[in-house]
Amino acid sequence: MNEKKDKTDLLDMNRLPEHVAIIMDGNGRWARRRAMMRSEGHAEGVNSVNRITRLSSDLGIRYLTLYAFSTENWKRPQAEVDALMHLIGWTIRKETPDLVKNNVKIHLLGEIDRLPESVREDLEAGRQATAHCTGLNLMICLSYSSRWELTNATRRIAKKVKAGELSPDNITEDTIASELSTSGIPDPDLLIRTGGEHRISNFLLWQCAYSELYFTPVLWPDFDNDAFVDALLDYQNRERRFGMTSDQVSVAHHNDEPGNDSTPVNNN
Numbered sequence: 001m002n003e004k005k006d007k008t009d010l011l012d013m014n015r016l017p018e019h020v021a022i023i024m025d026g027n028g029r030w031a032r033r034r035a036m037m038r039s040e041g042h043a044e045g046v047n048s049v050n051r052i053t054r055l056s057s058d059l060g061i062r063y064l065t066l067y068a069f070s071t072e073n074w075k076r077p078q079a080e081v082d083a084l085m086h087l088i089g090w091t092i093r094k095e096t097p098d099l100v101k102n103n104v105k106i107h108l109l110g111e112i113d114r115l116p117e118s119v120r121e122d123l124e125a126g127r128q129a130t131a132h133c134t135g136l137n138l139m140i141c142l143s144y145s146s147r148w149e150l151t152n153a154t155r156r157i158a159k160k161v162k163a164g165e166l167s168p169d170n171i172t173e174d175t176i177a178s179e180l181s182t183s184g185i186p187d188p189d190l191l192i193r194t195g196g197e198h199r200i201s202n203f204l205l206w207q208c209a210y211s212e213l214y215f216t217p218v219l220w221p222d223f224d225n226d227a228f229v230d231a232l233l234d235y236q237n238r239e240r241r242f243g244m245t246s247d248q249v250s251v252a253h254h255n256d257e258p259g260n261d262s263t264p265v266n267n268n
């Protein structure tokens with residue numbers, strides 16, 4: 001008899017994060033520990049990508065953002081960059097039919113123009129094939145960095161000011177958010193980093209202002225469904241205060257319950 005209970009049963013399905021972002025770290029160390037090449041660690045990491053995408057979709061999570069290749073990753077040895085690019089294109093080509101079947105929509109974030117043409121074609125084909133999907137939004141960050149994104153946003157806003165389309169006094173947080181590649185997408189509720197480092201590494205700096213951070217020593221290729229559920233359970237044990245007091249948060253939750261007045265809390 002199979003005694004192993006599915007850990008997902010422990011989750012409160014009404015309190016899942018709407019948006020989970022992941023810094024997938026530890027592929028190289030996973031490979032080194034097995035005397036394998038780093039690229040083999042990345043290939044194994046793709047299995048985790050598939051697994052976590054599938055589980056996120058099954059759980060009904062709305063957005064999953066994966067840091068697949070950072071702007072800084074271009075500095076890696078050319079052979080590793082080439083292997084990663086090849087792997088990314090191949091994965092998208094191979095997985096697109098399953099993504100369509102599971103109603104998963106691909107979004108691409110970052111300087112996609114910097115990627116090799118064949119990879120861009122694979123990505124664009126995947127994006128178009130899943131454009132009609134309405135389930136999980138899978139956001140793949142490639143040649144992405146938050147400082148690059150914020151610099152771009154600033155440049156676009158400056159051009160609008162120069163053209164007289166926008167007054168500096170009317171620049172708000174919404175103005176900036178609307179110029180980011182995540183425009184229109186809710187901020188991550190939960191940011192997970194695997195591989196034991198405690199850094200954000202230039203990832204979604206603006207968007208993660210209020211995200212819950214979860215760091216795990218588990219290397220990305222070993223990040224299985226149970227490890228993901230552990231992160232979600234940890235998230236569900238946190239109290240998200242957004243600068244309010246604990247009492248205010250309790251009142252706000254109480255007012256959100258059906259049948260209760262939603263008297264606004266004083267959020268100063």
Ligand code: FPP
Pocket residue numbers: 024025026027028029030042045046049066067068069070073084087088091092140195
């Ligand atoms: C970090 O591990 C991981 C990466 C730089 C690449 C992650 C990319 C994938 C798993 C492929 C994703 C593909 C798609 C289509 C989303 P590391 O090499 O920095 O590990 P280390 O810190 O142990 O050296």
